[in-house]
Amino acid sequence: MTYPCKVHIRKGEARAFKSGGAWIYDNEVASVEGPFENGDFVTVLDHDGWPLGNGFINISSKLRVRMMTRDTEQMIDDAFLKKRLRDAWEYRKRVIDTGCCRVVFGEADFLPGLTIDKFGDVLVVESLALGMDRHKEKVLELLKDILKEDGIHVRGVYERSDAKERLKEGMERVSGFLGEPFDTNVEIVENGVRFLVDVKNGQKTGYFLDQKLNRLAMQRICRGQRVLDCFTHTGSFALNAGHAGASEVLGVDASETGILQAEANARLNGLEDRVKFRTADVFELLPELEAAGEQYDVVILDPPAFTKSRETIKRAVKGYREINLRGMRLVKDGGYLATCSCSHFMDQELFAKTIREAAQGARRRLRQVSFSTQAPDHPILWAAGETYYLKFFIFQVVSEH
Secondary structure, X not given: OOOOOEEEEOOOOOHHHHOOOOEEEHHHEEEEEOOOOOOOEEEEEOOOOOEEEEEEEOOOOOEEEEEEEOOOOOOOOHHHHHHHHHHHHHHHXXXXXXXXXXXXXXXXXXXXXXXXXXXXOEEEEEEOOHHHHOOHHHHHHHHHHHHHHOXXXXXXXXXXXXXXXXXXXXXXXXXXXXXXXXXXXXXEEEOOEEEEEEOOOOOOOOOOHHHHHHHHHHHHHHOOOEEEEEOOOOOHXXXXXXXXXXXXXXXXXXXXXXXXXXXXXXXXXXXXXXXXEEEOOHHHHHHHHHHOOOOEEEEEEOOOOOOOOHHHHHHHHHHHHHHHHXXXXXEEEEEEEEEEEOOXXXXXXXXXXXXXXXXXXXXXXXXXXXXXXXXXXXXXXXXXHHHOOOEEEEEEEEEOO
């Protein structure tokens, strides 16, 4: 059985989807046959009528159809959604601490446009696709049932569908409680460190879970060291360093709100004597610290994405080169630099090239300690390049002698 509306693909098109991706683009569609409303499930057929699968359509979006299954006989009903959610949860139980984790990561979990993060007993949902948006409450109901089987009672759900991407789908940006209100400052524990997560006002869904294992990796390196954590947000790397026994930590961020939260998190862990924070523009502060002769055993650079499109890559490269050059100059001979990019468009090869150029400009030599990506609760689907975005290097920095 297929859906009443049929989407026919142009000859030779949908190559990304046929290679394992999840999207059919607007310019790949030859015709749409049958009645539909935006967000409806449809059946996609190749130019010769060969069935490609079922997904949901939105003619307001360049992503014309987001595919849910490659089996045209598979109806997308409650049983189907529950199976997808159960698979996602069982995977997390196997690969990560589920006290706080990303439970659903959109296309990588074959639920396109949907993100669900778990912070203790609170869920935060972000819906960026119209078809999935129409089913989000059913999805949450099914997920609660699955979690309940493991003795997890969900205290509340908050929606953070306030990203600009919603506008590209013809949807309004929305946020708020889905169900009964609750205290939106939620305490979590990550790598032994306590954090208060503001799921209402924090960036994205309230906290960046994707760096969890990278922050854990830095604990060993930061023990007994003097640490500078740039773009600290709410203090995540800084407090992991302090928890591990760093002798002194300075966390820097341009957001005064973020710094206030970071200071509260330091007090929560009894680390306010060794972990300090400062509101400042990192690009302005690093030259000032260099001019003052400051040196650190460890420098951590965890900036926001400098580019969210191919058109602005050159400007992003300049920004990444600048902060890495400045950061390296602040590392003591034999000290360590952790540096990352969370932009999908700044691929691994270009990021590595940019760091190499920064090292040459700073007259420093780099010894790679490790390279990693986002935590496994943000799985990378090889056929869907958009799911791979975080690149994280740790280097030992040595002078040219």
